[in-house]
Amino acid sequence: QQQVKQSPQSLIVQKGGISIINCAYENTAFDYFPWYQQFPGKGPALLIAIRPDVSEKKEGRFTISFNKSAKQFSLHIMDSQPGDSATYFCAARSNGGFKTIFGAGTRLFVKA
Amino acid sequence: GAVVSQHPSRVICKSGTSVKIECRSLDFQATTMFWYRQFPKKSLMLMATSNEGSKATYEQGVEKDKFLINHASLTLSTLTVTSAHPEDSSFYICSAPGDSGKLFFGSGTQLSVL
Numbered sequence: 591q592q593q594v595k596q597s598p599q600s601l602i603v604q605k606g607g608i609s610i611i612n613c614a615y616e617n618t619a620f621d622y623f624p625w626y627q628q629f630p631g632k633g634p635a636l637l638i639a640i641r642p643d644v645s646e647k648k649e650g651r652f653t654i655s656f657n658k659s660a661k662q663f664s665l666h667i668m669d670s671q672p673g674d675s676a677t678y679f680c681a682a683r684s685n686g687g688f689k690t691i692f693g694a695g696t697r698l699f700v701k702a
Numbered sequence: 703g704a705v706v707s708q709h710p711s712r713v714i715c716k717s718g719t720s721v722k723i724e725c726r727s728l729d730f731q732a733t734t735m736f737w738y739r740q741f742p743k744k745s746l747m748l749m750a751t752s753n754e755g756s757k758a759t760y761e762q763g764v765e766k767d768k769f770l771i772n773h774a775s776l777t778l779s780t781l782t783v784t785s786a787h788p789e790d791s792s793f794y795i796c797s798a799p800g801d802s803g804k805l806f807f808g809s810g811t812q813l814s815v816l
Contacts, residue, residue, distance in 0.1 A: 622803065633708070633795045633807035634746065679745065688734060688799040692746045 593617050594682050596693030603700050609667040611696045613680035616661065620682040624690070625654065625665050628677045637678075638665070670700045704730045704800030708808025715786055716816055723781045723811045725752075725796030731776035732798035736805075737769075740793040752779040752796075786815045 595614045603609045613623075622641055626634035640647045640654045640663065647654045653666040667674055680693040705728040715721050725735055733754045738746040750771055751759040758771035768790075770782040779798075783790050795810045 624805070626807075631793075631810065631812070633706075633797075633810045635807065636804055639804075688803075688805055689736070689748065689751060690797075690805055691748070694745045695743075697743070 593620075593691050594680060594693040596680050596696060598696060599694065600697045601699070603670045603698065605670065605672060605700055605702050607670050607700075609665075609670045609674065609698055609700070611665045611678055611680065611698075612662065613664065613693050614660075614662045615682050617682070617684060618661070619684040621686065622683050623654070623656065623663050624681050624683075625652075626679045626681060626692075628679065628695075634679060667698075670698075672700045672702045674698060675700050704728075704798070704804070704806045706796065706798050706806045706808040708796055708811055710811060711809060712812045712814075714814045714816065717787050718785055721783045721786055721813060723783075723794055723796075723813075725779045725781070725798070725808050727777045727798045727800075727806075730798075730800050732779075732800075733776060735773060735779040735796055735798045737771060737779075737781050738795045738797065740795060740810075742793075746795060749781075754779075783813065786813070788815045791815045 624639035625637045627637050628634040638649045638652045642658045651668045656663040678696045681690050683690045707726045709724045735752040737749045740746050749764045752771045752773040754773045773779040797807045
């Protein structure tokens with residue numbers, strides 16, 4: 591099921607810094623790429639998502655950059671805050687359906 | 703946004719017993735729901751797709767007789783872990799698609815089998 595590769599596995603960033611998480615996929619049928627945030631003991635929550643016809647999408651401090659030719663996409667968290675410390679998952683789904691495949695996850699820790 | 707309620711949040715059971723986990727879409731209808739399993743510090747692994755009024759679709763390697771799924775109404779899907787054993791201990795999460803193509807997740811159920 592590992593069709594979405596995510597890196598790094600863990601990330602430590604200073605408060606106010608930029609957190610960058612990268613993902614790559616192989617299946618060209620994927621047509622929707624969401625990012626989820628998960629706190630310990632909780633279910634994932636949708637942060638932001640993008641479709642492959644767009645190269646960038648920004649919502650507040652969160653930006654997705656998408657490179658269709660390279661089959662890569664990344665999440666940038668600007669002005670990272672300690673409250674952003676969580677596990678982040680990139681994901682992908684295809685053909686207009688809702689079956690979602692998750693990356694391995696990145697544990698982000700933002701130092702105060 | 704849409705709310706998916708999952709119950710219970712935590713359950714401890716003895717080996718050999720069966721455990722039922724409920725997933726409800728509170729303010730929308732869901733003909734399809736998804737069940738995931740997550741081990742500590744690991745990713746979410748899709749177990750099965752729950753289809754209202756028909757049989758669930760299981761992912762490769764998931765035992766149908768071990769993980770029984772029932773989607774009897776447009777707002778409720780249940781996952782029953784039958785004859786649970788310690789290796790079934792895990793975090794189980796359900797999800798349902800809401801408006802605008804978004805997938806909403808329940809808060810998860812931590813199952814511990816002694």
